[in-house]
Structure formats: C-alpha cells, structure tokens
Amino acid sequence: MKHFIVSATIITAVIFAVVYGRKQTPAVTTNGLVYCAPSFDPATIKAENAPVFEGLGNHHYKVTTRSEKAQQYFNQGLTLLYAFNHGEAGRSFKAAIALDSTCAMSWWGLAMVLGPNYNAALNPASLVEINEAVNNAMLFAKNTAPNEKALIAALRLRFPRTATSDLSPYSRAYAASMQKAQAQFPDDIDIAALYADALMNEHPWDLWMKDGTSRPWTPAIVTQLENLLVTAPLHAGANHMYIHAMEASGKPEAALASADRLRDLLPAAGHLVHMPAHIYIRTGDYSKGILTTEAAAVADSNYVVQCKVQGTYPLLYYPHNIHFLAACAYLAGNSKKALEAARSVSAHADSRYLDENVTLQHYYIIPFYVMVQTGKWQEILNLPEPAKTQLYPRAIWHYARGMAYTALDKINEAQNELASLKVIGKNEQLNEQLIWETNTAGQIVQIATSILTGELAADAGNFDLAEKSLRHAIGIEDGLMYQEPPDWFFSARHTLGHILLLAKKFPEAQKVYEEDLTKYPENGWALMGLYQSLVGQGKTSDAGAAKTRFDKAWTDADIEINSSRYY
Structure with a gap:
C-alpha cells in the first residue's frame, strides 16, 4: 500500500507515554516488533529500557567501540532501523551510547532514527536531539574506520540546523554523499542498503505512476536494490525496501522472492513478517497473505503485551496487520476470518481518540465494510449509531444501513439512509480529513454514495442510472492514491459488473x-x-x-x- 506519510501533527494528536517498566535488559522472546515507522517522543527513549530481543537474526556491522555489549545494541538498532521500528531502534542506540559514549556510530544511529524516513516526515521537535547526535558522531569519528567516517560525513548533510519546510536539498545532498560512500566501499552491503534508503527517501511513496509506469528516479532505486540482493539475498533491509519499491509497480511479482524470504527471515520483527502481504495481495496469493498477516499479528501482539508498549504503536500501527488480514481473507472468500479480523481492527480503535483522528475512525468502521460485502444485514442494522462528531463513521454507517435495507427490499428505509448519507457528504470537513495522510474521507464517502445510488437505481430497473453511478464510483476509486489495503473496501467494479449482468450487457x-x-x-x-x-x-x-x-x-x-x- 501507500502506507502513509505520517505527519507530526497527527501523531502528536494521539500519542501518549511510551513506557517499558523494565529495570534490566533481559533477552525478550517476542514475535513482534513493528508496523511501518512508528513515530515516537524522543524524550521517552530511555537507554535503561532497551531490551535485547531474540528472533532478530544475527546481522553484524562492526563499529568502533570499546564495549562488546554496545556493539550488540548497535547491531540490534541497525536491524530495527531496517525493520522501520525507529522507536525501538532509538532505545537500542541509546543503550549502546550509555555503554560507550564515544561510539560515534551509535550517535549516528540515533540521529538516523530520529530523522525522516520513508513513512514519516521530520518532526521539528527532534532537531535539537538530532543535531546533538550528529555533533557527537562527528566529534568521535576521528577514531573510527574509514567506512564509519563516510557514513558520518553523509549524515552531517542530512539535517538542517533549524526547522525548515523543505528538506529536499538536504535529502539530495545526503543521497549524493551516500553514493560517494558506496563508490568508496563497493563491497559494504550496509552502505549499499543505506544508499538505497537515501534514494527512496528523496521521493517517498512517489516511485510509480497510477498505471504502473516508473517515475524518472525509480529505475536507479530498483537497480540499486536488485544489485544488492544479488550480493546479499538475505539482507533484511534490502528485501524490505525492494518490496516497497515494487509493490505499486506494474510488476509486483518481481518482489515475490523477497516476499518469500522476508516472512521467515526475522520472526521477531512483526512488520517484516507482515511485509510480504504487500506483494501477495498484488499477485493474488491471498492464502499466503492470510498466513503472513496472521503470523505478524501474533508477533506484534506478543511485542505489545510483553514490552508493555503504549502510544502510537498499538493505536495505529499494530492494527494494520489485522486490517491486511481482513482484506486478504475477504478476497479469498473466507468471510468468517475477514469479519473476525475486521472486528479486531475496530477493537483497537481507541474511543478516546476517535473524534480527532480519521485513521482511527477508518479502523473503527472496517467491520461495516466487511458486513456489507458478506451480507450481514441484520448485524448492520443492529450497529450502534456513531457520534455526531464523527462524520466519516456516520456516513459509512448510513451507507451500510442503506445497503442492508436495499437487500432486504425495504426501499423507503434505504432511500432515507441515502438522503442522510448525501447530507453528510456535503460537509466540507470530510475533504480535509485524511486517512493515513493519503486519501480523504470525502472521497470514500463519495464512492459509498454513488454505490448506494446505483444499487437503488438498479432495484428500480433504471440500469442506465445505476451504471452511470457505479462508473462515477469507479472513477473516484481509481483516482485514490495507492494504499494497501485500499481505502475503499472493496472494488466498486464488483457491483458494476453485477448490474451490467442484470442489464444483460455481457x-x-x-x-x-x-x-x-x-x-x-x-x-x-x-x-x-x-x-x-x-x-x-x-x-x-x-x-x-x-x-x-x-x-x-x-x-x-x-x-x-x-x-x-x-x-
């Protein structure tokens, strides 16, 4: 999916304390670590709270340090960086710093995870700590190996000293410096991976056109990752990034090998376990998508429970795996599993934050969509009415009820639901409310309105109006920004095709x-x-x-x- 580019504003609107409550750093056996780019409050990253995880593989990048334990934490932090669990990576890097404050690369790692990434913009509140970390990395770099010096030299170019709305000059300078580092150290697989990351971060979630053709900058990214995977086929970061690089392309199957490798590579990294589903849903391997998302959901559940994770992660990121499970199960015709997953997603939408976060609202109403798609009419009519302050859920509630009444041949009631849906759809606030910073709630409500209009027209025998309404819905659906699972759950073409069959337009x-x-x-x-x-x-x-x-x-x-x- 185009997962999201998480703005600091949205995250700070819902985040609360991230607490671990641990006095020691025992090994934690957990099958879950991450969904895409959980943001975090830098003040909550405490070195003494950093566990040592099992199930994260044995990736090693030698750095200059006087502490074997600091090297272990650095390795873990780098692995977590590749897994997009930047908050947990930050704890590992801080633990390494606590053990050896002169380890330049631990400061490098801390600055990296505090900065922007493929899914999250730079949080200006982090700049003070970022610049402190960069300064310390540079201060201690004089005693490091040449490859470390090259990474730190590039890092210096990545961040502004003060807040700015345009990071593109810094991203370009950083990527150019990483290109030089790769030329200097062509056999260093981590420099190669970090160079690919730098290229992707110049154009986050803008690698492909809607028709699957590449942007001008995309071939260089794809080539970089494909070359790296030839050399290091089990590199977690390379496989992860390659899936992101190819998922919206016209040939997502090119990343099937990475998908198959990644699902078992780091069993404790829940997000990496889940990532193959981004390819499987594009290639029609829905059964594999179900298996990987189930495993990822268990992994993340273990992580959240065992490590007492609070804040953004369980609020917004962990439910994504379950959302994906609902999508794959529906496409495979497993209605029970789809509805169970949808209800689980909804249960993770903390009611305390629903009014202020439309992404949580989207999670909350996933069962509405699945119930419509699987014909749970009486259950729909028994759904409680969402709060008046929640425009998007209220709109989809009316849509679901309208669909139920239509199916039950209660047309007057269905018309009333459509009228209520249209009233809400006129509210301009919906066009300002973004789901994962991509598509607006207003777009989704327009699709719902057109589909219900088309269903009622078809019921009345007006197939011309029905077809026109459904084609309008498809036009909006096709115009949505890439997202997996898609924000409209699921294809308006399924309804249009059925209506065309009724009209004998085979x-x-x-x-x-x-x-x-x-x-x-x-x-x-x-x-x-x-x-x-x-x-x-x-x-x-x-x-x-x-x-x-x-x-x-x-x-x-x-x-x-x-x-x-x-x-």
Missing part, C-alpha cells in the same frame, strides 16, 4: 471484471462475474476456463456465491 461486464482482475489478480469475486459474463455471451470454452480459475481461487472460502457481490 461484453461490458466481461471488460469490467477483466479490469478488476488486473487490480486484484485471481480474486474469486471477479472470477465468478467473469464466468457469468462469458456464459451470457455463449463463450462456453472461455467460461469453463474462468470457472476452473474460480474453483481454485475459492478453495479456502467458507461462503458460496453466484455473483460478484454477495448481497
């Missing part, structure tokens, strides 16, 4: 389903619709092939369908 329906299968390969919902569209055209042989594909896709399903949508 060739048009076939085209819609084929388009959907390019977005979500081998999903059974579209395959069933494709089969029906081919039967309607008398294309017996092609229909048989589509049915065979459907049967394979529906192997682990727990519901029977005879349409591209359940309702």
Whole structure:
C-alpha cells in the first residue's frame, strides 16, 4: 500500500507515554516488533529500557567501540532501523551510547532514527536531539574506520540546523554523499542498503505512476536494490525496501522472492513478517497473505503485551496487520476470518481518540465494510449509531444501513439512509480529513454514495442510472492514491459488473471484471462475474476456463456465491 506519510501533527494528536517498566535488559522472546515507522517522543527513549530481543537474526556491522555489549545494541538498532521500528531502534542506540559514549556510530544511529524516513516526515521537535547526535558522531569519528567516517560525513548533510519546510536539498545532498560512500566501499552491503534508503527517501511513496509506469528516479532505486540482493539475498533491509519499491509497480511479482524470504527471515520483527502481504495481495496469493498477516499479528501482539508498549504503536500501527488480514481473507472468500479480523481492527480503535483522528475512525468502521460485502444485514442494522462528531463513521454507517435495507427490499428505509448519507457528504470537513495522510474521507464517502445510488437505481430497473453511478464510483476509486489495503473496501467494479449482468450487457461486464482482475489478480469475486459474463455471451470454452480459475481461487472460502457481490 501507500502506507502513509505520517505527519507530526497527527501523531502528536494521539500519542501518549511510551513506557517499558523494565529495570534490566533481559533477552525478550517476542514475535513482534513493528508496523511501518512508528513515530515516537524522543524524550521517552530511555537507554535503561532497551531490551535485547531474540528472533532478530544475527546481522553484524562492526563499529568502533570499546564495549562488546554496545556493539550488540548497535547491531540490534541497525536491524530495527531496517525493520522501520525507529522507536525501538532509538532505545537500542541509546543503550549502546550509555555503554560507550564515544561510539560515534551509535550517535549516528540515533540521529538516523530520529530523522525522516520513508513513512514519516521530520518532526521539528527532534532537531535539537538530532543535531546533538550528529555533533557527537562527528566529534568521535576521528577514531573510527574509514567506512564509519563516510557514513558520518553523509549524515552531517542530512539535517538542517533549524526547522525548515523543505528538506529536499538536504535529502539530495545526503543521497549524493551516500553514493560517494558506496563508490568508496563497493563491497559494504550496509552502505549499499543505506544508499538505497537515501534514494527512496528523496521521493517517498512517489516511485510509480497510477498505471504502473516508473517515475524518472525509480529505475536507479530498483537497480540499486536488485544489485544488492544479488550480493546479499538475505539482507533484511534490502528485501524490505525492494518490496516497497515494487509493490505499486506494474510488476509486483518481481518482489515475490523477497516476499518469500522476508516472512521467515526475522520472526521477531512483526512488520517484516507482515511485509510480504504487500506483494501477495498484488499477485493474488491471498492464502499466503492470510498466513503472513496472521503470523505478524501474533508477533506484534506478543511485542505489545510483553514490552508493555503504549502510544502510537498499538493505536495505529499494530492494527494494520489485522486490517491486511481482513482484506486478504475477504478476497479469498473466507468471510468468517475477514469479519473476525475486521472486528479486531475496530477493537483497537481507541474511543478516546476517535473524534480527532480519521485513521482511527477508518479502523473503527472496517467491520461495516466487511458486513456489507458478506451480507450481514441484520448485524448492520443492529450497529450502534456513531457520534455526531464523527462524520466519516456516520456516513459509512448510513451507507451500510442503506445497503442492508436495499437487500432486504425495504426501499423507503434505504432511500432515507441515502438522503442522510448525501447530507453528510456535503460537509466540507470530510475533504480535509485524511486517512493515513493519503486519501480523504470525502472521497470514500463519495464512492459509498454513488454505490448506494446505483444499487437503488438498479432495484428500480433504471440500469442506465445505476451504471452511470457505479462508473462515477469507479472513477473516484481509481483516482485514490495507492494504499494497501485500499481505502475503499472493496472494488466498486464488483457491483458494476453485477448490474451490467442484470442489464444483460455481457461484453461490458466481461471488460469490467477483466479490469478488476488486473487490480486484484485471481480474486474469486471477479472470477465468478467473469464466468457469468462469458456464459451470457455463449463463450462456453472461455467460461469453463474462468470457472476452473474460480474453483481454485475459492478453495479456502467458507461462503458460496453466484455473483460478484454477495448481497
């Protein structure tokens, strides 16, 4: 997905103390560490609270230090940096500094994790500590090896001294310096990985056009990572970044090998266990996506519980794995697992912060979407009404109720829900509320409004209006910024295709389903619709092939369908 670029404003609106409550630093056996880039309050990163984790592999990057334990913490911090758990990495680097304050590379690591990354912008409040760390890294660099000096020299260029709204000159200068470092040390796999990271951070989440063609700067990033993976196929950072580099491309399958490697590489890094699902959902390997997200959810649950993690991580990041599970399960036809996961996501949306954070609101209403897609009509009608202050949940609540009433042939009630949905949809605040800093709640509400309008028109036999409404919904859906799982849950093409079949527009329906299968390969919902569209055209042989594909896709399903949508 385009996961998100987390703004400091959103994070500080929901973050509270990050507490570990540990007096010692025992080894922690945990299967979970991270979702993308948890932000953190630098003041809460305490060296004495840094555990030593098991299950993070044995990656080693030799640094100049007089303490063997400091080297161990540095290795762990670097691994956690590659895993995008910057808060936990910061604790490891601070623990290394506490053991050896003259270790320049521990100061380097601290500055790195306090700075911007692929998912998070620079928090200006961190600049004082960042510059202190950079100064100390430079101060102690004189006694380090040449490769360490090169990394620290590049680090010096990465950050402004004072807050600025434009970091691009610093990002460019840092990347250029890392390019020189790689040229100087061509066999250093970590310098190569960090150079790739620098290139990606020049253009975070802007590597591909919507049609899957690359941006001008993307081939250099892809080549850098592919070359590194030839040399170091088990490098966690390289595999992680390559998945991010390829997930929105026209050929996500290129990262399948990285996905398969990464799911078992570091079993204690929950985010890395989860990351393969970003490729599996793009390649139609939904069963693998289910398995990896289940394992990641267990890993992160262990981490949160055992390490008593509070704040941003359990609020926003840990539920992402479960959200992904709901998406993969739905696409595989496993309605029970999809709904269980959706309810778990919703349960993690802390009610204390719902009013102020639309991403939490999005998590809260994932069950609404799954219930619509799996026909849980009475359960929908039993859902409590969201607070009036929560425009987005209220809108989707009306949408779900409208869909339920339509399916139950209570058209007057459905029309009333549509009217209420349209009233909320006119509120301009929805267009200012961002889900993970990508798409607006207003866009999602527009899709919901168009789909419900189309369903009611089709019920009345007005297929022209129904098709027009659904094509409008698809236009908005296709215009959404890349996100996995997608912010609209799930494809409006499933509904349009069904309506086209009702209108006996079989060739048009076939085209819609084929388009959907390019977005979500081998999903059974579209395959069933494709089969029906081919039967309607008398294309017996092609229909048989589509049915065979459907049967394979529906192997682990727990519901029977005879349409591209359940309702």
